[in-house]
Amino acid sequence: MATPTSATSTPITVAHGDGIGPEIMGATLHILKEAGARLEIETIEVGEKVYLSGNTSGILPSAWESLRRTKVFLKAPITTPQGGGYKSLNVTTRKMLGLYANIRPCVSYYPFVRTKHPVMDVVIVRENEEDLYAGIEYQTSTDEMQALKVITRPGTEKIVRYGFEYARQYNRKKVTCFTKDNILKMTDGLFHKIFDEISPEYPEIEKEHWIVDIGAAKLADTPEAFDVIVMPNLYGDVLSDVAAQIAGSVGLAGSSNIGDQCAMFEAIHGSAPRRAGQNMANPSGLLQGAILMLVHIGQIDIAERVQNAWLRTMEDGIHTYDIFTEGKSKQKVGTKEFAEAVAARLGQKPETLKAVHYSAKTSVKRPIAARPSPKKELVGVDVYIEWPTRIATTLAEKIKAADGDGLSLEMIANRGVKVWPDGSPETFCTDAFRCRFMGTGVTPKQVIALQQRIADLALEIAMTENLRNYDGKAGFTLAQGQ
Ligand code: NAD
Numbered sequence: 001m002a003t004p005t006s007a008t009s010t011p012i013t014v015a016h017g018d019g020i021g022p023e024i025m026g027a028t029l030h031i032l033k034e035a036g037a038r039l040e041i042e043t044i045e046v047g048e049k050v051y052l053s054g055n056t057s058g059i060l061p062s063a064w065e066s067l068r069r070t071k072v073f074l075k076a077p078i079t080t081p082q083g084g085g086y087k088s089l090n091v092t093t094r095k096m097l098g099l100y101a102n103i104r105p106c107v108s109y110y111p112f113v114r115t116k117h118p119v120m121d122v123v124i125v126r127e128n129e130e131d132l133y134a135g136i137e138y139q140t141s142t143d144e145m146q147a148l149k150v151i152t153r154p155g156t157e158k159i160v161r162y163g164f165e166y167a168r169q170y171n172r173k174k175v176t177c178f179t180k181d182n183i184l185k186m187t188d189g190l191f192h193k194i195f196d197e198i199s200p201e202y203p204e205i206e207k208e209h210w211i212v213d214i215g216a217a218k219l220a221d222t223p224e225a226f227d228v229i230v231m232p233n234l235y236g237d238v239l240s241d242v243a244a245q246i247a248g249s250v251g252l253a254g255s256s257n258i259g260d261q262c263a264m265f266e267a268i269h270g271s272a273p274r275r276a277g278q279n280m281a282n283p284s285g286l287l288q289g290a291i292l293m294l295v296h297i298g299q300i301d302i303a304e305r306v307q308n309a310w311l312r313t314m315e316d317g318i319h320t321y322d323i324f325t326e327g328k329s330k331q332k333v334g335t336k337e338f339a340e341a342v343a344a345r346l347g348q349k350p351e352t353l354k355a356v357h358y359s360a361k362t363s364v365k366r367p368i369a370a371r372p373s374p375k376k377e378l379v380g381v382d383v384y385i386e387w388p389t390r391i392a393t394t395l396a397e398k399i400k401a402a403d404g405d406g407l408s409l410e411m412i413a414n415r416g417v418k419v420w421p422d423g424s425p426e427t428f429c430t431d432a433f434r435c436r437f438m439g440t441g442v443t444p445k446q447v448i449a450l451q452q453r454i455a456d457l458a459l460e461i462a463m464t465e466n467l468r469n470y471d472g473k474a475g476f477t478l479a480q481g482q
Pocket of ligand 1: 020080283284
């Protein structure tokens with residue numbers, strides 16, 4: 001997190017992006033310069049031009065060199081060309097630089113910006129590398145596709161601790177965790193468990209857990225009930241857009257992507273190509289990203305100056321077209337004029353909205369605690385079989401012939417529901433069946449020999465998952481109805 005305040009310049013890498021990117025970056029850098037930000041800027045080219053030159057990642061090796069040197073990236077939005085196998089630069093950058101935490105403050109600026117939630121001030125802390133975004137997908141039969149939801153202990157410890165450290169640094173009072181652990185007992189269950197393990201280290205901060213569906217409903221209805229919310233990747237992706245929009249506009253929100261070594265700061269919106277080159281776009285989202293960057297690199301004084309001047313500009317009713325309200329706003333301005341208005345207010349504070357005061361606490365980096373290795377025991381294997389007739393009993397009759405050598409068929413499931421033995425006649429089956437063989441003191445060789453016997457029966461194995469106990473506890477779930 002933040003390093004101590006320094007009077008020396010900090011090298012940063014800047015990308016001006018596509019569409020409205022160059023205009024809002026120009027406006028943002030103008031304000032930072034006028035505010036006295038101590039920055040040494042290296043400019044890189046990423047995005048559309050790079051993609052269209054034949055580079056499907058949208059970023060050149062020389063740009064990676066700059067990012068690895070400066071470790072701080074201020075990025076304007078880019079356009080990802082449709083089709084053509086172009087990879088999202090955001091996802092690539094997050095994964096390559098290990099940016100595990102995505103932070104999105106969602107604040108309403110009532111009565112100056114229209115919103116249904118006048119006192120909203122929520123920060124979404126989203127895990128950025130795991131969950132369904134691991135992108136591990138398989139076709140397991142003619143009918144079925146699968147995606148793996150990956151939640152790890154180190155990944156979750158990092159994001160939960162980051163959420164609490166963020167709350168401490170910004171004097172936040174409460175951290176809430178959203179999961180769906182009533183259904184996803186192992187993956188979301190681990191996330192919730194680690195939240196409960198780490199939270200006592202922050203006794204001054206209130207903590208709570210919500211099931212994500214009712215939590216999301218409450219967030220959309222009563223956002224003032226929340227402060228910092230930490231959640232796995234997919235829920236965070238969806239709910240941070242919802243939170244930004246209900247605060248007033250996605251155009252006002254910035255975000256940071258934080259890793260152990262590098263960090264990236266940006267607006268949450270895209271490159272809005274239709275607005276490009278017209279001096280219309282609101283640079284506030286990118287400016288909010290830049291303010292998060294200033295706090296991150298320890299230039300607390302400049303961050304406060306810029307944010308307070310920006311709040312004052314909002315209050316003075318000097319608004320770009322997207323937030324301009326007839327009768328309430330005072331002056332409709334373009335991108336450049338808005339930046340000049342903010343720069344002219346540097347040194348001033350808002351009168352109605354609360355002025356900001358950031359603290360320069362340095363976070364303590366705690367190593368992830370070493371844990372004793374669990375005792376692992378192989379107890380069986382799930383074998384996925386494509387069975388085009390879709391009738392579980394006939395599959396059971398056939399595959400039972402592979403029983404033996406300490407392993408026997410215990411159940412067959414379809415889409416997570418037990419369909420043999422004693423399946424419910426109403427359960428609909430696809431062609432992808434999971435056959436669970438169990439035994440005691442099973443060896444890997446026995447599992448391989450079982451697969452050989454199944455193959456000898458001319459059954460098509462799509463994939464297998466070994467079943468293990470960890471310290472005597474099952475490292476797999478039971479099927480519904482098992
Ligand atoms: P978008 O966010 O670019 O624009 C949606 C609409 O929101 C615009 O038409 C405009 O009316 C409004 N808007 C957005 N930002 C604004 C601003 N600063 N000021 C005023 N109005 C603003 O979303 P999109 O149209 O779905 O995507 C356009 C391109 O941006 C796509 O190529 C997409 O891949 C890319 N994108 C990039 C990023 C990023 O680089 N981080 C994020 C999202 C989308």
